[in-house]
Amino acid sequence: MFSVQLASALAVPMIGDIGAPGTAWLRLTIGALVFVLVQRPPLRALRRVDVPVVIALGIATGVMTVAFMEALDRIPLGMAVAVEFLGPLTVAAARSPHRRALVWPALALVGVVLMTEPWRGNVEVAGLAFAALAGAGWGGYILLTQRIGDRFSGIGSLSMTVPIAALTVAVVGVPQAASHLTPALLAEAAVLALLMPVLPFVLELLALRRMTHTAFGTLMALEPAIGLVWGAVLLDQTPSVGQLVGITVVVFAGAAAQRGGRRAPSETALAEVQPV
Known part of the structure; x- marks a missing residue:
């Protein structure tokens, strides 16, 4: 979470230069190259049933990344993360054995309203919509990452899904970034x-191999607060008192969504798939 939100704050100037899709495409493309160089995609180990999951995870990752970049171009970092967090929080609550857990996404929504302060009349609807889309992608990413991560050892799944994510974003990212590529920008x-x-x-892949969806979502409750801090420190996005109350409500709702933890041994057993 520390790394994600630091990258988000540092990406804001680049978004201003080459646009949100261009920034998302460059990051995913370079990330894909790193994963492929570290471990070749284990394509021979793919079963027919794995293919739709791998493709869906790649698309979800691409949508999540570009939508969040678009949100950052319009609304403060802390606000964007708070709205996006509704995705994993809903996953955590929905998969809880207790129906009363569904109250927590509703409480988090109250916190988001406090953060956006719609009564001031300056709500950036497009930014909130992109953050919500990123949240939907994030929720799908958590579910699919755990499923495909249990099938492949090492980072084999990432060497397949991140290139798919990069290709997904390339449609809108390449036209924006192509004319701006310089050694300094690439660095x-x-x-x-x-x-x-x-x-x-x-790190998330390793965590999801050991934790339940709900425990993961609970820990992710810290992310909006981390985003708020990085926004204040690096982007001079000082929150109001009402927004601080809102982010506190979001974090509390995420932490209260459930108290589960470690996955059962039967869930964490990995298929014997060797890296190719």
């Missing part, structure tokens, strides 16, 4: 790619 994009997606995706 900057490489640093951002290491911060996101390379390091976080590897």
Whole structure:
């Protein structure tokens, strides 16, 4: 989470230069190259039933990335992360054995309203919509990553899904970024790619192999707060008192969504698939 939100804050100037799709495409493309160089995609180990999951995860990753970049171009970082967090929080609540857990996404929504302060009349609807789309992609990413991560050892799944994500975003990203490519820009994009997606995706894959969806979602409740801090420190996005209350409500709702933890041994057993 620390790495993801640092990368998000540092990406804002690049978004201003080459646009959100161009920034997302560059980061995903460089990340894809890193994953493929570290471990060749285990295509021979793919079963027919795996193919739709791999493709869906790649598309979800691409949509999540470009939608969040579009949100950052319109609304403050902390606000974007708070809205996006509704995705994994809903996953955590929906998969809880207790129906009362569904109250937590509703409470988080109250926190988001406090953060956006619609009564001031300056709500950026497009930015909120992109953040919500990123949240939907994030929720799908969590579910699909756990499923495909259990099938392949190492980072084999990432060496397949991140290139798909890069191709998904290329349709809108290449036209924006192509005319701006310089050695300096590529170097900057490489640093951002290491911060996101390379390091976080590897760590999240390892975490989801050991944790339930709901426990993962609960820990992710810290992410809006981390985004708020990076926005204030690096982007001079100082929150109001009402927004601080809102982010506190979002974090509390995420942490309260459930108290589960470790996945059962039967869930974490990995298929014996060797890296290719």
